Amino acid sequence: MLVQHMLAEARKRLATISVDAPLAEAARLLSYEHLNLVAVCNQDGKLIGVISDSDIVHCVSACHPECRRACTLGAEAAMTREVIACTLEDSLREVWAKMKDHDLRHLPVLDEAGGPIGILFARDVLRVLLEEAQIEEQDLKDYFLGLGYH
Structure with a gap:
């Protein structure tokens, strides 16, 4: 399957979000239950980065306590x-291999121009x-048992 x-x-x-959007915007989007990754795009709509909740935690934790600029930092x-991304023509087996090899829970799907069109979990x-x-296993069982063949 592709x-x-x-x-x-x-x-x-x-x-x-755009590359110059405030980091607080990425944090707001990540607060929604169904979102776990935010795609960061340049002015041409091409994917140039991603932000996860752990990226935000890492960035904010690196700030000194007296530094209050975390809410005004840009997404960049x-x-x-x-x-690491995939395209519509990639097989799900290839996608799973990428996710496993790079220890990823989410993967952006890109169009031909490099723009994000989805996120796979x-x-x-x-x-x-x-x-x-499971379907393949059942088909093999049916074949060996002669079910459906006359």
């Missing part, structure tokens, strides 16, 4: 710049792969 088959679900989890201050990718494996 990523494109999960696009509807991935679109529901997409939140984007906390974003992860080396983004590891649990959803695993759910679909498990369903595929």
Whole structure:
């Protein structure tokens, strides 16, 4: 199965901000239950980074107690710049391998121009792969037992 088959679900989890948006905006978006990653885009709409809740915690914890600028910092201050992403043409097995290899829970889905169009969650990718494996197992059982063949 390809990523494109999960696009509807991935679109529901997409939140984007511009690179010059305040970090507080990313924090506000991450406070919503269904959002765990914010895509940071340049003026052309291309993905240039991502921000997770742990990125914000790391950035804010690095500030000295007397520093009150955490709410005015830009998204660029906390974003992860080396983004691992996927496209609609990637297989879910390839996506899972990327997630596993890089210890990721979320993965942005990019269009042909490099713009974000969704966010995949590891649990959803695993759910679909498990369903595929169960169907494949049942098909093999049916084949070996001769069910449905005359």
